[in-house]
Amino acid sequence: MRVLIIGGSGFLGTELVRLATAAGHETAATFATTRPDAALEVTWHALDVRDPARVASVISDVAAPVVINASSGKSDWAVTADGAVRVAMAASEQGCRLVHVSSDAVFSGARVHYDETCVPDPITPYGAAKAAAETAVRLLVPSAAVARTSLIIGHGRSVHERAVHALAAGTRDGVLFTDDIRCPVHVEDLAAALLELALSDAAGVFHLAGPDALSRYDLGLLIARRDGLDPARLPAGRRADTPLPSPLDVRLDSCATQERLRTTLRGAREFLRLDPYFAGR
Secondary structure, three states: OOOEEEEOHHHHHHHHHHHHHOOOOOOEEOOOOOOOOOOOEEEEEOOOOOOOOHHHHHHHHHOOEEEEEEEOOOOOOOHHHHHHHHHHHHHHHHHEEEEEEEHHHHHHHHEEEEOOOOOOOOHHHHHHHHHHHHHHHHHHHOEEEEEEEEEEOOOOOHHHHHHHHHHOOOOOOOEEOOEEEEEOHHHHHHHHHHHHHHOOOOOOOEEEOOOOOOOOHHHHHHHHHHOOHHHHHHOOOOHHHHHOOOOOOOOOOOOHOOOOOOOOOOHHHHHHOHHHHHHOO
C-alpha cells in the first residue's frame, strides 16, 4: 500500500512514517520547512498547506490511495482549518482514503465526558480551527475517518515531557496545572491506531485517547518518576486562577472506538511505567 503522511516531520508524523515503513508500505511524507534526515525509506515532499496549488500537486503526484493528515498549525486558522480543507478537497478529487487527525480541543469541558457522538463546542481559537476542519472534512469526504486525540506522550520527545524536564531543572518558568485534565495517549499507540483506521473503510468520528484521566500535574509526576527526576521540583498551580482560556476537564471516551480496533490504547499509568525506551536506564 502507498501511504502519504501530511505533516510527516512532526512528532506524531515521525512515528507514523516509522510504523508505515516498518510495515512495508511505500511511504511518502511532507515537511513544512526543514527536510528530515533520510534515515528511513520515505519520499519527502516540501508542503505548505496554505498553498492550495501545492497541496493539490503533491497529492496528485504521489497518487497514494491513503492520505493521513497529521499536520498541526495550532491556532493558525490558515494552517489548521483552511489547510485541512485543502487537503480534503485534493484527497476527494483524487479519490483517496483520508484520515484526519483532530483534537479534544474541539470541546469546552462543560460536560467533562465526551464520546464520539458529542458535538464540538470549542472555546479557544485552536479548538475552533480544529472543529471547522472536522466539519469540512466530513462534508467534503464523507468516507473519511476523523480521529480526535488528546495529549500525545512518548519516548521523552513530546512537548509535555520536555516541559517537565525543563521545570524540574529550573530552566523554564511556569507551573503544571492540577485542574487541567486530559486522557494522554502514547505516540506509538496513536500512530498504530491511525494506520489501522487508514487501512480500513471505517468512516465517521473516532476517539483515540488513553483510558486514564490525569491532570497535567499528575502526568508530570509520572514522567518525573520514570525519568529519575525529583517530583518535588515540579511547580503546581491551577489554570482556573490564570487568565489563560482553555477547557479544564476534557475526557475523551474511546470505548466505542477501542471495540473496533486491534490496537490497544494504553493508559498513561501503564505506558509511562513500561516505556521500553527507558528500560534499564
